[in-house]
Amino acid sequence: xxxxxxxxxxxxxxxxxxxxxxxxxxxxxxxxxxxxxxxxxxxxxxxxxxxxxxxxxxxxxxxxxxxxxxxxxxxxxxxxxxxxxxxxxxxxxxxxxxxxxxxxxxxxxxxxxxxxxxxxxxxxxxxxxxxxxxxxxxxxx
Numbered sequence: 001x002x003x004x005x006x007x008x009x010x011x012x013x014x015x016x017x018x019x020x021x022x023x024x025x026x027x028x029x030x031x032x033x034x035x036x037x038x039x040x041x042x043x044x045x046x047x048x049x050x051x052x053x054x055x056x057x058x059x060x061x062x063x064x065x066x067x068x069x070x071x072x073x074x075x076x077x078x079x080x081x082x083x084x085x086x087x088x089x090x091x092x093x094x095x096x097x098x099x100x101x102x103x104x105x106x107x108x109x110x111x112x113x114x115x116x117x118x119x120x121x122x123x124x125x126x127x128x129x130x131x132x133x134x135x136x137x138x139x140x141x
Contacts, residue, residue: 003133004080005038011073022069027104028061031093034077035108042130054121056110059088063106067097074098084131087112087120 015026036046049055069075076096083090088111095104114121123131 004078005034005041007034007037007077007079009033009075009077011069011071011075013071016071020071024065027063027065027069027095027106030075030077030095031079031091031106031108032058034079034093035091035110038079044127044130049124049127050115052124053115054124055113055115057113058108059111060109061106063104065104067101067103069095069097069103075103081131082107084128086128087122089123089131 009030011022015022015029017023039046046056074097077093078096079091079093081089082092088109091106091108091110093106093108094102097103112121112123113119122128
């Protein structure tokens with residue numbers, strides 16, 4: 001459906017537990033950073049969305065941990081949009097280690113909301129165009 005974005009992230013000591021293994025909740029942070037940087041490469045800055053009273057918020061996460069990441073490893077987070085609707089999108093994200101072993105995967109549902117109302121809102125048309133690759137594709141409502 002969309003191109004796959006990749007972001008490399010180094011595991012810092014602060015990301016790990018006492019055994020030097022990445023604490024499971026930190027994978028969510030890595031996924032968030034990857035989505036943010038992916039949007040940035042498309043020219044979508046979230047602070048400009050906030051100025052428009054719009055935000056992308058996580059609605060649901062289904063995450064599966066397969067193997068541990070460890071202190072000082074270089075990880076690659078791969079992200080792609082699997083579903084794009086008028087006011088939401090679903091990302092598929094995976095984290096790999098330096099040996100290309102899959103460590104963690106997640107399906108992340110994102111909703112676009114009008115902050116002042118905290119209610120679902122249509123993704124701005126220009127951003128929807130960027131997210132769809134500007135290919136004129138139609139979306140489910």
